[in-house]
Amino acid sequence: MKNMLTIAAGFPSLKSSFTHIDWEKIGVAFMEHFFQLVLITIIFWIINRIGKHIIRNSFQHHDPIEKQSARSQTVYAVVKNIFKYSVLFFYVYTILSNLGVPVGTLLAGAGILSVAIGLGTQGIVSDVINGLTILIEGQLRVGDSVTIQSIDGTVVSIGLRTIELQALDGTLHYLPNRSISTISNHSRGSQTISIFLRISDPFEIDRAKDLLRDQLASIKQDTDKIKATPIVLAPVVEKTYGYLGVQISAKVKAGYQTPMKTMILDRCLRTLAQEQIKIQN
Structure with missing residues (x-):
């Protein structure tokens, strides 16, 4: 007014x-x-x-x-x-x-x-x-996975007045450019994914580690989205509850964290199930 x-x-x-x-x-x-x-x-x-x-x-x-x-x-x-x-x-x-x-x-x-x-x-x-600053400096591109104002999502459109960000649940957010102070772009460079598997029997941890290391040794040849052979460490203590288990970490192409994590987890679960090594959620 x-x-x-x-x-x-x-x-x-x-x-x-x-x-x-x-x-x-x-x-x-x-x-x-x-x-x-x-x-x-x-x-x-x-x-x-x-x-x-x-x-x-x-x-x-x-x-x-x-x-x-x-x-x-x-x-x-x-x-x-x-x-x-x-x-x-x-x-x-x-x-x-x-x-x-x-x-x-x-x-x-x-x-x-x-x-x-x-x-x-x-x-x-x-x-x-x-x-204009965001565009000229190349801070964002359409399709980038980002976090802006505590909202995780994918950039749908970049305009002079607003940025359209689609959240993981499908909600489309319109963010005025003047309100954007910090941009966390998860689509630049390789990204690290991490998976922790809690082994039911602590005495099976070393065997599980060897099995998973052998299984994942060639996974890099199956897809160019995984940048390096996954690293398998055990025994590892989970930080939140102190559970013992196996830790798998891998470098993957930016933007493919979720599908690659699903792929690696699926292979790990299949391998452990075949050898009758039980894990707990």
Whole structure:
């Protein structure tokens, strides 16, 4: 409400500037400079087309922009919009100046309104600046597994104002860019997964360790998602309850922690079951 009142306060000054304009004189100037205005329009249209072509070619190296990453597409859209509105501003300025409109007076009158609107849109500006920073620095990519504001999920979309994050339960969260202070990206570099198996009979721990070590020795050859041969340690004391058991840890490709953990656990359980070594949950 306060922002709306602030913006409304800027309108009287702009209205006053319009009342001092000789509109009849501007109408006559329009008829006298009609062909000049057409020529100016054509020139700015050509500038707009050439500028957009140059910008598109600058971003389109080998692949079409539509097939590039979300980051490249967003930066391209921002640059294109900045160019478009810059051309539009100078086009309108040139037209009004040619018609004899006191552009300086209008800008001065609109200054107060601009300040008022600026106060009401501080949040939007913060969103855009933070969004550009995230995109330019490459902190996130669509499909990354991340933790933002204690929310674990997958990045669905990266925009200038918000980031769409899909949580593990399917909930889609829209996070304003200005509220993002810390990003934990789990999709950069290799990730470590860890599995603890509590062996029912402590005297079977060493045998279980040897069996699992032999079973997992060749698992790296079955998939490129596992970066190194899993490490099997035993006997290991579980930290929370102090149980004795076997600890398996492995380096896997970022983003594949869950399926690789499931794959390794499945092989371990099958191997122990075949040798009749019981584990407890």
